[in-house]
Amino acid sequence: MSLGKRIAFLGAGNMAEALVKGLLRAGVAEPREIVCSDRNEARGPELKQRYGVEFTRSNREAVERCELVVLSVKPQVMNKLLAEIAPVLDDKKLVISIAAGVPIEAIERKLGHGVRIVRTMPNTPALVGAGATALSAGEHATEADLAQARALFDAIGKTAVVDEGLLDAVTGLSGSGPAYIFLIIEALSDAGVKVGLPRATAQELAAQTVLGSAKLLIDTGEHPGRLKDQVTSPGGTAIAGLHTLEAGGLRTTLMDAVEAATRRSRELGEKFLEKDD
């Protein structure tokens, strides 16, 4: 059922579109309750045609028409956006940021103190109702604000409330994680082709194996190591494959990747704080 709130998306790119589609799919918002704004005019007809949502090139107009305001531009243009919308934002509106790295304090400073902010880090599988989002409330956001923001993201996947200091780590793991997993699926598909499978079959088997393994882990609550052991017969095929992955340093590589992305999220935040234009 619709939450009965009008939601503005300021910056209607990839992540905003994933959220819009996920929210409509879940039925928590009606198309007429969603107002997207983007400086790229071409997004208007695309989004209207795909989802029937409202579109404007004016960020201010989108803010004025909505109770919930989602900040969904890149961190690099956030300061400009905040300066533009500050005059039309008051404490009656709830601001939800999805931007990597941008600290709540910096948004509060730009928008004026007292503004109610929930900072989040979603991911693109929200588009199909399988997102993973972490949320953190700003100083002036109430319990009800956090619950409201959480209800939006609960409709399109799983949520967790964390301290703001952990959001860079979330960005490194689940925010950026779909990119790692798509790379892995692409690599497994290539591998399937290398050992003789047709491309389409290889990709279908690779994707279903990732989906099925995640579902098995979540549904059973088993430790991943135990589930791995169940695939691994003595002297069999899986242990031969695992040996090669260990020799190639897959675990370390994944840890390094999450660490690098976390670091980058922190850097984006620091740059944002330095650049107060």
Ligand SMILES: NC(=O)C1=CN([C@@H]2O[C@H](COP(=O)(O)OP(=O)(O)OC[C@H]3O[C@@H](n4cnc5c(N)ncnc54)[C@H](O)[C@@H]3O)[C@@H](O)[C@H]2O)C=CC1
């Ligand atoms: N793509 C992803 O997987 C995720 C992205 N995010 C965050 O979401 C935000 C958006 O990322 P994407 O959607 O990937 O980027 P994107 O580049 O696809 O979308 C950004 C949109 O903002 C528009 N834009 C730029 N300046 C604007 C302005 N002044 N006013 C209005 N619109 C403006 C651009 O035309 C573009 O359509 C970023 O802050 C990113 O950190 C968070 C989680 C995951």
Ligand SMILES: O=C(O)[C@@H]1CCC=N1
């Ligand atoms: O690459 C990025 O900056 C965004 C944030 C999380 C995923 N993509």
